[in-house]
Amino acid sequence: MKIKNKRLLKKGFKRVGGVILFVISMFIINSIFIKNKNGLLEEMPTLDVFDDNNVANQEDWNLLLVNKWNKIPENYKPNLVEVAGGEKVDKRIYESLMALLEAAKVKNWGQMPTIASGYRTYEKQKQLYEDKIKSYRNKGYSKEKAKEEAEKWVAIPGYSEHQLGLAVDINGATYDLYLWLQDNSYKYGFIFRYKGDKTNITKTAEEVWHYRYVGVEEATEIYEKNLCLEEYLEIKNK
Template structure:
């Protein structure tokens, strides 16, 4: 009987080496597969996170607004799409609540009108020229006019002025000026085209007489405190001159009544039309007695920001 011949030691050693080598190769392939799977998982996680982050709108690249205030969002493909949400416009500034010592509720529609932009008309030597035919149709007699004259204003401004005087009296501001013996009252309101022309030319003649200058030079002097016909806002019926002096004078600014008016007139819809520090803009010298009706809403912001009417209207135009 034939017997299997035993392998030689060298042959057996080679076989064992091959087996071990195969096992090592299997282990390497196993760990290589594990490593590849881990790398794939990490890559997938990175891609997932990156895609989610890229979809979130950012202030500078992902979201913008068109001219109509509608939100535009950029997609992953670079296409711009419009979303349903509109950009929220800034909330409109509000006027603080006003309280008075007397009940002025009946005057509220006059002090704070709903059609608040209707009374922002600008009349000066640069724009807003008026003609002789520009006469307000709602002129009424001013209740608080000086006793030796009849003064007219547009009804809405006159009613707001009545409220101002009622509160001024409650505040003790309508007293007789000890130096002039005059109550705080309205000296002038609406002036027609012809009235303003005659007044302006009377100042021109005074300047010619006092200075011995030509008419053209006199007009330049007179224009510092009076406007030629067609360029005076007195013709609008929305302004008035009020003080407690025998005649208009800048010394009125030192009276308690003048200080009270300058600080509180906005509550009734009025502004100090020609402030001391705005002469280069208004073209008119400081007039602490000249007050213009614009309604409480606009009067508040003009007063708060220390503006003249020209500046305020320019600011509104720039802000759209």
Template sequence: MLPVPNEGHRRRQKQRRRRFPWGSIATVILVVAVCVYAFTLFGDKESPENSQVNDTTTQGPDDVQVGLLDESSPQNTQTVNDDTDWNLLLVNYENAIPENYEPKLVEVPGGEKVDERIYDPLMEMLEAAKEGNWDQLPMVVSGYRTQKKQQQLYDDKVAGYRKEGNSQSEAEELAKQWVSVPGYSEHQIGLAVDINGATYDLYFWLQENSYKYGFIFRYPGDKTDITGVAEEVWHYRYVGVEAATEMYEKGLCLEEYLAERQAEQ
């Protein structure tokens, strides 16, 4: 026969059954809190939705830059990175001269100045043009122009059209066909020259032979819709013999040549 527990023993058993496991619950809560905190700090940052794409190694010329762009940085700004592309710098009504562009100038016969890198081929071309037995030797009548000079020429052209009865806006549009807006003229980079001679035949000779010396007939009449400039038989631009030869053979202006070159890259 089992012994009958006394009253004190019964009370101790009841107390054991009623005691709540607070220590275990506190431990569980602490572990959960630590997990939540850790997930908040490190969780989900490498998921495809939250990660940034920085790989730009497979872009083509027409691809959009992937990633974050600094909106404060200038867009569409031309730069001449090295000595391999200076001769192909595009300056026209849409492309301004790069900021702080300063050519190294040298004087040519007649007092005009040009970029020193085109001096030798320019002199060779003018010397070769003497074979035409012109009454007057061809010479550079306009080379490098300062911003002030270009502004003066542009303003004078606008004023002339204003005297003809055109409005200010009409005069400006007409003037742009003959004189580039200051900051958008090839003359301001020292790579372009206006050449004059005694007869018009000089220009036929230049159109057929200038490429041999690295120069192009910059503004043909049939390219006005591309260049934005009316025909100027006197205006020649240095681009280098290789580029000039290709443009001559294909009948391209500088804008077309550069577009074709970019498409091939």
């Protein structure tokens, strides 16, 4: 009787072990793939991090220059994270951005400023660009003039920093907030990207709301020497 009981016990353990193994493997499969709304299997976006050809993974990703003359690289796939309000930014700048917004509360009636615009897809940028041209056309501008005016404010699709996921438009309750940002954002790695005294270089109108992440060390130098990103990179790459 005793021997029989032992055998039954062993069988039982084997069965339980098998069930546990099955549950663990299902869990692993589930964490690699997530199901979208249509029930189709989709790769998790975080897998892009391991793609060596992804330009977003290059060493100096924080200094990637996208402007009127430098298009976003073909194979640029940022790893995004959502911020309050629904906009997305590159995961690597999330903590710095939250620290900046938290510190900015003092100049925003104690409220955390919001992100009006973060990462943009090519399609989103195209829509904004076309809408801006249309608004100038509606004001009576010629086709050419409307395009020229629009491009001072909205970048041509493919040429917007927002497509990097490293730039944000900050929405504040007071103008004081913007003045504070100009003198403090560098401590968190962000630069006032389109300053009024640099429009001759950037060819972009002053945008007090637009901030670009470059890293604390870089932002500090840019702030202290009063440079724009184009000037900083020119000096650095000499």
